[in-house]
Amino acid sequence: MELETPGGAIASSFFEALIDKLSSAETMDENLHSRLITALFSINVVADDAEKKQIDNFHVKEWLLGVKDGVLDAQDLVEEIHIQVSKSKQEVAESQTSSTRTNQLLGMLNVSPSSIDKNIVSRLKEIVQKLESLVSLKDVLLLNVNHGFNAGSRMLISPKMMTKQLSLIGAQGEVATRSGEVALVTASDQIHQLHHLDEEDSWTLFAKHAFHGFDDSYAVSWTKKTTLHEKVGKKVADKCKGLPLALIAIGNLLRRNSSLQHWEKISESDAWDLAEGNRIVPALMVSYQSLPTHLKKCFEYCALFPKGYLYEKDQLCLLWMAENLIQRPRQHMTSMKEVAESYFNDLILRSFFQPSTKYRNYFVMHDLHHDLSKSIFGEFCFTWEGRKSKNMTSITRHFSFLCDEIGSPKGLETLFDAKKLRTFLPLSMTCFEYQWLLCFNSNKLLLSELFSKCKRLRVLSLCGCMDMIELPDNIGNLKHLHHLDLSRTKISKLPDTLCSLHYLQTLKVRDCQFLEELPMNLHKLVNLCYLDFSGTKVTVMPKEMGKLKNLEVLSSFYVGKGNDSSMMDLSVYVYFVT
Template sequence: MAGVAVICLSPILQVFFKRMASGEFVDFFEGQKLCDKLLKELKIQLMSVNAVLEDAEEQRFTRPDVKEWLDKLEDVMCDAEEICDEIATKDLRQKLDAEFGTFGSKVRNLISTYRFVKNVERKINYAVHILECLARQLGCLGLRKGVGRRNLSERQPTTYLVDESNIVGRHAEREAIINSLLSDDDKNIGVIAIVGMGGIGKTFLAQLVYNEDSVKKHFDLKAWVCVSDDFDVLKLTKIILEEVSSSANADSKNLNQLQIKLKEALIGKKFLLVLDDVLEKSYDKWEELSKALKYGAPGSKVIVTTRDDEVASFMSTSATHSVTELPEKDCWSLFAKYAFHDGNSNAYPDLEAIGRQIVEKCKGLPLAIKVIGALLQSKLDVEEWDKILRSELWDLPIGETGILPGLRLSYKYLSPHLKRCFAYCSIFPRDYAFKKDKLILLWMAEGFLLQTRNKTMEEVGDNYFFALVSRSLFQKSNHNSYIMPNLVYDLTKSISTRFTLSHEDDCSPEITSNTLHFSYFCSKFDFQKFATFHGVKRLRTILQLNSDVQFASYSDVSQLSIPMLRSLHVLSLSYYQKIAELPNSIGKLIHLRYLDLSYTGIKRLPDSICKLCNLQTLNLSNCWYLAAFPRDLYKLINLRHLDFAQAKMIMEMPINMGELRCLQTLTKFIVGKHGRSGIGELGKLTNLRGSLIILELQNVESPTYMILREKHLTELVMEWRFDANDPESQILVLSCLQPHTSLKILAINGYGGKSFPNWVGHTSFSNITSLRLEHCTQCCNLPPLGQLPSLQDLSIVGFVEVVKVGQEFYGSGSSSIKPFEALKVLKFKCMLKWEEWFSFDAENEGGAFPNLRELQIYECPKLTGSLPVHLLSLAELNIRDADNLMH
């Protein structure tokens, strides 16, 4: 199942035709008759091959000649896409030159444009020639126009995470495995094997058992490890050690040391270990891994899921549970749950008859049933269901690839844009946990997301992502991450093997001229191997996958040969701690849209980086040595995400930040003195959202308008230094910093006013869950925070002038909710003059703080009297340096 024709072609053609009709193309080629003629000819040839794409997709799995034709078409379309991007970039640069008056004289610009047009003409000529050759082959191939499937309509999912705990069937298997686990008959480690073919539900059955309450209580320690292709004893020992001992340092590459640590962690402890998807049959490796496991307490268990009975045999299992196909009744129940609203098929009798035949073709495999059910729920139409029932893909042999017919069908009926996004995920290795937001930024950088009038590209990407989740192609993992089930991963690899290479071991990467996307782990990849990229001029992605602090030591970035990689859209060098600078040639990567330098030792960015007018994402988080931005950063007019969290040496913003009108993510804004990078620049960034830290607010000079109220921030930190201006001006500053009511987390530190403006504590901020007020040393009273209906965590620190926490703290009392109704954690610290706490519950029936679980009072030496009555029964009460308080 190779080739990605419809993945690439349909979206590219849409974008290409749209750009050719746009003003930028018309203006740029005004007077260029030859180039204009070539573009029209290219469009004609593209339309001729586009007409047969649907029929070609139908036949590519069964006809090698059609597959070869599509491969050639894919290559020329990648070139056409790059031509399109080059023209748009050249046009944008010319407009920037005119606006900012930079990049040389008018004569030099004319010469540059002339050379550029001639180069584009040459590339278009070549593309037209190849397309003409491909068009002439259509008669021999017998491909027909307008034949093929209609796309099922894209359903915008409302609830995309299915409650999988309500599993259909498997009750007997589940109980049998639990009984095996709870049995303490084994004096040694008890190994329990769950055996069955791919897609049968082995992993999910293990998850159900692993999360069972009785199992959780029975074992002292638990660990879950995905094994898959590589039974690497060192790697598996590290993972197990990290799972069972969070404080352990598992960075060592010495297996003996790791096993000693694991032995120490397990001695006398009854543990449960799941080794999921063991494929390799190696008795020696299992023996090596189990040396430390044998020190666990009697009754310790290992669950192994595998497709191979021989694996269960060499691991000396004490019990083997074979997972077979779901019974017909359970198959239909599972299918109905996914295919029909509320699982009710009675309202669709015509569909039910077809659906039962489709379920029969899934041959009792839960994964195939879920994926097909999720596909069909997008359109409850008899004709579409019948078309899927009659598809030839059901008859294709699974063969060596192990791709289920149901998965092939689910992929086939994805929209072209979803296909492209889904296939790109083969850039991740098997069992890799990826983050939604990062993947969407990568899709955006590759040009897979189309901005619409009503939605940003990020919102479009969000819809694409959850459309794939709703089809069970992505599944939720731990820590707010997602993974692809193994058979789904096999599907992505089979689709895009020509274009994507994931470097997962220590061997040299097999980069070819067709490779578009390359990923690697810096902990396993020698930087010098980047030299093998010479000549791979179409490479679009170099993506580093490490997400922990396993820094690579090699730092000669010149090995990357940046000038040879002109097609790069994504460049990630994160975690190369010894990279101190980038070469000036970085400015030649005109297609670059995603640059990740996080956790590197970068000290400065070259000025040439400001020529990357297409750049959308710049990640400089945890660049501890980076001291400043390039002066002309404001020329990155397409920049949407700028992250420099923990880049603590940066002390000021570059000039004209307000020119970055596309910016949505800005982790920090440092207010400059004397109008330099003033707060007004922040006000111009109308599209900001997410989290924002504003520092050096004492530098604000008389703001006259609302800076933040229209920005949909969810987290906001505002910080003054202690040498703030007079208190009256600070009230005005904080008033003008009133955020949007979408805010969820708020922190105010060092504010110098004597009171707070009305918005702090106002009931309209109904989404705030966490609030920190710290070192507001001039304030004599607290704001009415009891009016915030969703507030769960409140910290008040360093209010050294507050003498009484009075009734105003609870609010006006006009609201129907109880004061601090949702509050769970309350902290007071360093309240040096605080003497009295007004007992609200003595005056009002029902009292305040009905859900408070934890109260901390530290360094409040003058506080006297007793706690409010309701607080005396708290589960957690921590009081220190408040000796006069009766409690």
Template sequence: MALVGQALLSGSIQVLCEKIASREFVDFFRARRLNHSLMDKLKVTLNTLHAVLNDAEEKQIVNLAVGVWLNDLKDAVFYAEDLVDEIDSEALRHEVKDQTKQTQVCNFLSTSRNPFNYKGMNGRIKELFERLERLAEQRNRLGLSEGIGRNVSQRTPTTSVVEEGFCPYGRDKDKENIKKLLLVSDNGSSSNFSVVPIVGMGGVGKTTLAQLLYNDEQVKEHFDIHAWTKGTSKEGTSEGRLRYDSLEIRLREQVRGKPFLFVLDDLWNESYDDWDRLRTLFTYGAKGSKVIVTTRSRRVASTVRNTIPIHDLEKLSDDDCWLLLAKHAFRNENSSAHPDLEEVGKKIARKCNGLPLASKTLGGLLGCNLDYKEWNYILDSNLWDLRHPNSVLPSLRLSYHYLPSYLKRCFAYCSIFPKGYELEKETVILLWVAEGLIPQSDSGNTMEEVGEGYFDELLSRSLFQRPRLDQPRFTMHDLINDLAKFVSGEFCFRLDLELSHEARKRVRHFSYVRGKFDTSSKFQPLDGVKYLHTFFPLSLTPYDTREGEVYVSNKVQDDFLPTQKYLRVISLSRYGNITHLPDSIGNHIHLRYIDLSYTTIKRLPDSVCTLYNLQTLLLLGCYSLVKLPADMRKLIHLRHLDIDRTGIKKMPVHMGRLKSLRTLTAFVLGKSTGSSIAELRELSHLRGKISILNLENVVRAIDALLKDKNDLNEVELQWGYKVLHDSVKERQVLEGLQPSVNLVKLTIRFYGGTSFPNWVGDSSFPNLQVMRLSGCSNCSSLPPVGRLPALKELYVEGMEFVTSVGVEFYGGNQPFQSLEKLQFWNMPKWEEWLPSPSGAERKLAHSSSFPGDN
């Protein structure tokens, strides 16, 4: 049970009190003669304030002074978090020092560039206590009471109905009418294509209707080319021009002479000149091509339409709103099983004002408590009577208001993502963890697993949505994005495209959309901001790293970022001019997350190894980076290290000491120095994928114990391309590198043995779906991959001496039941048993039969 409407900072206060009361914290304070009695008083004051949070969040709706008080309290709690984290970091520094016995390391730590000011810390604690005491006194004048509020069950939804949310309640007629237009080859247009404009207010279901049409089987079969893009935003015309450029290239390459269906979702650009340029591109397609445009603006619809009338998407009826709400509330159960809730539920549905988005989000809320009193309480909430601040609907305010506090914090943080941004689930979770929004779990689950549960719960409540079921990314509806921005208030600042406004001094989380050249003037709105926790650039369009680079002013990393001492998250990814980090990075003791992916960075300063709180270090695609700092073993809290596609030649010594590592995308073996493969034995929590490179330098592969790493589902094993092979030794090495039976994808490159060990292709790998064998030119036969029950894709390259493809390869009487793709390259002798390689590849693209069966 949790209090209704617990404020955003409830979780923060609870975590602070737990830290202050912990034995480790108390022992550290007493040993360093810090004022622990003052910390005890601070904890009492925090608990006093926590007790009135529920009443404060209720009363701020009608009393603006309470809202101001809450913001002051949030700012003070943020400051308290920074203070406690600073003390924690100093304790952690001593822990690392105690674990490291070498004299030179002790000397290095004792001369840290960021010495802890114990005397000044007592003064800062006293200042914070007095600040919170003033806020506690003000609560009485504001009439805030303890324990006011209602208890509601926070039952986590057992199943997600998001993917079934495409059920077209009230949209059958709309769908059929537009579908007929799409399937007609000639709509009377003199052009090769026709435009179908769909107009409606935000949240009415334009995108959902377009998705229904886009995924319809008849529609799919009617067109050769299908493409979907988010339209240009009214807030970002320059980004729109970039999208047009990308679209132009894609169209010229792919649609010439073919019938296509193209969806421009959420179009805002009213410029006829821009549309005329785009319209010219559509003429490359064949006669009968169609373009669906969804927009809130009739002016946009009038600009783009040619022969087909504008389709106005009306609101849903109250009955259809109820059907949609009930679907989400009862998780696909029949609502008749809850007759006491139907009457009040239908009244709530009428308040949804015909908007499917409101029905879905309220359904997600109501489904967490199937209790008549609570449903009636929501029906009578005074939030329905509020005006719509920043276009935030009352129904959406309610959906947020009744979230448990742990979800409120995570949801509000997502206001850093702009409208139309495609969320990567794993990235969002890592950011939540870095910002301290995910607590340590008592259930034994990792923070990432807890975060995944939070993400799925927000998804099930329709606060996140999946724009395309065949894609792993997620979005927030524009109105949900407005809600996140509204509830995050002045503490999250998103620098929207071509908008110049100053950030509030209290801002903690900052994001912006990258431009081609991000000059120092772009960051002027941050002048005076001193307490940033997040610095996060992002893009509204997927990046192709082969396309042009983007650049950021050197003043950002050399002048601005060094002044932000409280940063938890720094990203400079994809900036082509980032070649180094300043040594001062070691002063950022609060850092948990650094992303330098796809930069040209050449080295990391040694001071990175003093960032003892660091959890995530992303170096993906840093091709110029050839080595990691020598003292990486000190990063005892490091959980995710991505060094895939870098130039790193070997791992630093003692990598096995990083017991917290869960992600290690590559492990590079040096000839005689650096970490040996035995270090992998100690990394028992590895998951996801790993590439083990330069295996010619291995002595005993069994030391890695890959077989015991059940969460590693993707393994690449690679020897050097131009090395002197020892076939006997390499077979022994590969034998010892047998992965877990949970393996999903296996890649073996440049293996020099004459045959594969028995485990390669063995039926004991029931989950193996993808196998790649590349450059294994000494092997005389392929492994018996036909025995793999789940194999879907097989790629073989450079095996010049294949002589046996009989029962060993097929693996039994009914091999390759799941095979969908088979590709061979550079195999001169394969014609002996596959006389038509190109024909076989075409055959396999449409059939599960195996080439050579005939």
């Protein structure tokens, strides 16, 4: 049975990154490190209550926005520290010129706090102070501690112990992938209907999803055990007010745990008491609050996409990976992408996605679920819709725009003010290939300025940009970049500076018809796990490709005179796609 982790959707994913990148306090001022962990812990224990109250309480909502903004800033800063430490170690290692200096240089590999840029330390102090000020307000806002935490003991353990304990939060459970179960969740055409069912039809639909596989005798007679579940189930079904999507979502939620105590807990959730007239359906909020942390974050990210958008599983999973929303698999044989796909399948089983009835291999999200994602994370996402669009705010992290008609999103210069931007993503409301134009006298200068000012970008897609012929050299400034898509552009060469992007996981240059070669130092992209250069003129692979130990997906593979034997290692662990 899957572990349903309460609360912690705000900060627990940060703790995992903190553990991975800062395994010891030697890379950060110990006092700041301790204060940061303590502040995050203090916020995390009330996060669950804050999420429930922010729907109807403006002050709690503003507090929660401040917390999320601070945590996202902290994530970026931790990554910068890790980049700087890795760079320092690499420089020391490369400066080794003789064996007589080996011991001396190895001793230097323990980077001291003094080696961290003073600007980073100053920013860290600001973030810690901001989070501590938010902690001081939690009692004023009457935020309650989640009962899953032992708040009284938190001051009796060290920050390192807190980190170790909190790393266990949000453990990934088993994900059902049986096609029959997916079919049950998504088969009903009623899921897209907004009309309300009568009491009898509501109960029939709810029971179909809540009791499937729970008690095979349900259709014939009730056992003593299921009679108790029927009593609670009818209370829950009544609270769904005849809305098909709500009945299906809550039915699927209850089916996952047959414990009567669990059913009663869902029935008594405070989320059912959302004010009348609120656009958020209480049943969907209950379903969201019951998600484990890792699924909450993946669902929230969908606020970046417009209503009616056609989701492609492969694309969305790669974006989740780029945003560090995927927990690293504990089993070596499981890839990051496979874990991401299991998250997607789990959200299907919980009715957050449904297969499109018109387009094969695409998925849709109900408008009511989309409203929910926007209410939770919409302040951090901005979709350009022309003149009717509002201005981006200082906390905007994700930018997207529709490009179904050939043209350009006017006003891209406003992006230069969004210095915290993480995502730049063109979108289409169809499943067909789209095209768009930068439409500036020199798009290279435009992109160069974007790369200089928006250094926190993790996702950069220029896919389908018809006047994209050259990628600026200062692409190397984007040290946080995880995902780069240049597919269907007119580029003929990739700059060498691309190979300095330590965190790059995904590189797509599919159908770049003028591209003839890949960078010679591609092997330096040690975190690369997805490489697609199909539809290009590339016929020779760079040397030392065998060093890409994290590579999981490769579109093409060429063996020629210029290739070294280490490339043969790729066939052992790479999945080839066409």
